[in-house]
Amino acid sequence: MSAGNQPTTSTTLTLAKALNAGLRAALAGDEKVLLYGEDIGSLGGVFRVTDRLQAEFGTDRVMDSPLAESGLIGTAIGMAMRGYRPVVELQFDGFVFPGFDQITQQLAKLRFRSHGRVALPVVVRFPYGGGIGSVENHSESVEAYFTHTPGLTVVSPATPNDAYWMIQQAIATPDPVIFLEPKRRYHEKGQLDLTAPARELHEAAVVRRGEDLTLIAWGPMVRTCLDAANAAEQEGRSIEVLDLRSLQPLDMPTILESVGRTSRAIVVHEAARNYGPGAEVAARLSEELFYVMESPVLRVTGYDTPYPPSAVERDWLPNLDRVLAAVDRSMAY
Amino acid sequence: MTAAMSMGMPTTRPQTTPGRFDAPNPAHTPMVQLIDETGGRIADPDFSLQLKPVQAVGLLRDMARIRRFDTEATALQRKGQLSLWAPLLGQEAIQVGVRAALGPADHVFPSHREHGLALLMGLPVERILAIFKGAEMGDWDAERLRFHHYNMVIGAHTLHGVGYAMGQARDAAADPLADTGVSVIFHGDGAISEGDVNEAYVFAAAYQAPAVFICVNNQWAISEPVELQSRVPLYQRAWGFGIPSVRVDGNDVVAMQSVTDWALNRARAGQGPTFIEAYTYRMGAHTTSDDPTKYRESSQAEAWRRKDPLHRTQSWLRASGVWDDAQQARLDQDAEAFGAEVRAAVDRVQAPRLDEVFDRVYARPTADLAAQRAQALDEASR
Numbered sequence: 003m004s005a006g007n008q009p010t011t012s013t014t015l016t017l018a019k020a021l022n023a024g025l026r027a028a029l030a031g032d033e034k035v036l037l038y039g040e041d042i043g044s045l046g047g048v049f050r051v052t053d054r055l056q057a058e059f060g061t062d063r064v065m066d067s068p069l070a071e072s073g074l075i076g077t078a079i080g081m082a083m084r085g086y087r088p089v090v091e092l093q094f095d096g097f098v099f100p101g102f103d104q105i106t107q108q109l110a111k112l113r114f115r116s117h118g119r120v121a122l123p124v125v126v127r128f129p130y131g132g133g134i135g136s137v138e139n140h141s142e143s144v145e146a147y148f149t150h151t152p153g154l155t156v157v158s159p160a161t162p163n164d165a166y167w168m169i170q171q172a173i174a175t176p177d178p179v180i181f182l183e184p185k186r187r188y189h190e191k192g193q194l195d196l197t198a199p200a201r202e203l204h205e206a207a208v209v210r211r212g213e214d215l216t217l218i219a220w221g222p223m224v225r226t227c228l229d230a231a232n233a234a235e236q237e238g239r240s241i242e243v244l245d246l247r248s249l250q251p252l253d254m255p256t257i258l259e260s261v262g263r264t265s266r267a268i269v270v271h272e273a274a275r276n277y278g279p280g281a282e283v284a285a286r287l288s289e290e291l292f293y294v295m296e297s298p299v300l301r302v303t304g305y306d307t308p309y310p311p312s313a314v315e316r317d318w319l320p321n322l323d324r325v326l327a328a329v330d331r332s333m334a335y
Numbered sequence: 336m337t338a339a340m341s342m343g344m345p346t347t348r349p350q351t352t353p354g355r356f357d358a359p360n361p362a363h364t365p366m367v368q369l370i371d372e373t374g375g376r377i378a379d380p381d382f383s384l385q386l387k388p389v390q391a392v393g394l395l396r397d398m399a400r401i402r403r404f405d406t407e408a409t410a411l412q413r414k415g416q417l418s419l420w421a422p423l424l425g426q427e428a429i430q431v432g433v434r435a436a437l438g439p440a441d442h443v444f445p446s447h448r449e450h451g452l453a454l455l456m457g458l459p460v461e462r463i464l465a466i467f468k469g470a471e472m473g474d475w476d477a478e479r480l481r482f483h484h485y486n487m488v489i490g491a492h493t494l495h496g497v498g499y500a501m502g503q504a505r506d507a508a509a510d511p512l513a514d515t516g517v518s519v520i521f522h523g524d525g526a527i528s529e530g531d532v533n534e535a536y537v538f539a540a541a542y543q544a545p546a547v548f549i550c551v552n553n554q555w556a557i558s559e560p561v562e563l564q565s566r567v568p569l570y571q572r573a574w575g576f577g578i579p580s581v582r583v584d585g586n587d588v589v590a591m592q593s594v595t596d597w598a599l600n601r602a603r604a605g606q607g608p609t610f611i612e613a614y615t616y617r618m619g620a621h622t623t624s625d626d627p628t629k630y631r632e633s634s635q636a637e638a639w640r641r642k643d644p645l646h647r648t649q650s651w652l653r654a655s656g657v658w659d660d661a662q663q664a665r666l667d668q669d670a671e672a673f674g675a676e677v678r679a680a681v682d683r684v685q686a687p688r689l690d691e692v693f694d695r696v697y698a699r700p701t702a703d704l705a706a707q708r709a710q711a712l713d714e715a716s717r
Contacts (some may be wrong), residue, residue, distance in 0.1 A: 017554040048465075062505070062508075067538070067541075068534075068535040068537050068538060068541050070537060071540070072494065072534055073494055073531070073535065073537060073538045075494075076491065076493075076494020076495060076497075076535070077494050077495075077497050077501060077535075078498060079494070079495050079498055079536050080494060080495040080496060080497060080498020080499035080500070080501065080518075081498045081499070081501055081502045081682030082498075082500050082501065082506075083477075083478075083483075083495060083498070083502070083503075084498075084499050084502025084503065084506070085502065086502055100530075103488055103491060103531075104491065104494065107488055107491070108486075108488070108580075109496070110492055112484070113695060113696070113697070113698070114472075114692075114695045114696055115472040115473055115484060116472075116473060116474070116475075116484060117474045117695050118475065118694075118695050118698075119474075119475075119476055119477065119478070120478075120484075121698065152341060152696050153696055153697070155697070156497065177697050177698050178384060215472070251701040251702065251703060252703075254702065254703075257589055276637070304603070319633030333629060
């Protein structure tokens, strides 16, 4: 699919192909936009998210880089200082750590350090999360490191339509964006509305209306929560599902509106529980809705171990049964 | 003993193929020097003296000015008016020589000791002092000054400099007639062990970025001697990355100017990065919090004092007939006046207001930050 034969209103694509289309639109729309990463050129990335973009836009716009994540992010910072808009692809979640200083102390802080004189419109995008039977260091959920770092924004699309629009909105953002791609959902298909984005980058979305309880998720766990909500409906429970979409900043008005109505909330994420993103959401709900809540905010998360061998990941990760069990616990209050 | 043996290569293996085990010879370290320690002119087949003595008078003035700045700032720290200072004493020729070679579109990515270069590029005195007074982290227009921000994470900025150079190269490709400039990236001998610095070399070489690395080898990284960082002379390491390199007498301002000029021209001609090891000595402490008597002999500094960059330049200019006692006296007077300016500048440094810190995290403050800003103002006013 190229810009020339792109349908004008809607189409059905996988999440990976929707990202590809979004990146193509960003490259076509602004010549300062560059894609930069390992194996993203002739290979099109290990998940083919940049498939054929180098052939279309040239090696100057879609650049293969040496294998050094810190170098990749550090030089992207330098290019952004010079007026470019680099979109960095890291190959896997576990490979973000060699670039940790460049993300958390350089990319995140240069605007602050320079009193706003240095703006860094850099997107760091990478596949995250488990569930695909990977080897070690290929299934990590690293949101909390970056949501805990002032100066960064952190977003994660859950659907192809959001993937298509959110990557373009992230690239247009004047601040650094950590763009987390739910790798286990790369091949799931969905409808794209090509006319306009449904909402702003940092807005949360109620993706299923319900009355009894709100399931709060993002990225890969949105589908899991929708499945759980549908299953719970068989038992007569009306479950709302909220897709946060943006973890930093959090869209608190939408969260409070939803949980204010249902009075019960469960946060579901793949990342380990201790100090995870769910703790922040639970704390905020406790501060804002203390007298409204019918039950404590529960969390369904990965366990507080390193990510396990993938042979046991099915039971380690939040899944339909674990979410339903938490729903039962919450409703029992 | 062959070079290979000294590098710890196997000695029992018969060397039947000439050159197979040859490593760079660490004992062979030819250094570019155009003015010797006594002020004598040295002919160099590769680097001609580009400045006539009369033109070098300005460089002497610049060195005297930044030495005075450094002395004054050190004193201000002792008096409690700065919380810290990182002295540049002994490294004046590097900063002045590089400055003299820079073109109008070249950018500098400093480490954290290039205060003199900062002044020469137009940064007001108080902006540097503000960093060491705890008032700010580099509140200057780096793009306009072409002098970028200090970085306290050793070596992290070298990647920014290389990325910036990659951007300059892209701009040059888009507009071949424009002078899009070169990035000049400073780092020290300790930084050469940092992963980021090695990655900076990799990326600079891979993309043939118009970058010049100025490795200020002042022999000491706080208490660690350069021998702990590298078993080979630092400039020889650059060749492993495919970056041409040379060692220069960092106390010789005209050699620094000549070699930097050559490296900048290579970059401008599309010949990629160059590595310059500026060989010098950290005459002072790492910072005012450091105590060099705990880890190095004072005789070392004594030996280096005889190589002083200002003294040798004065001797050369005197011998050339362009410098005399009257000029020296005027220079000393100017330095006195500048010292008074520095002392006045430190009082102009103002602490930021607490509420300002909430406004510079994002282009648009988040709702959370806006609320915390109001809370901070409220709590601080009680």
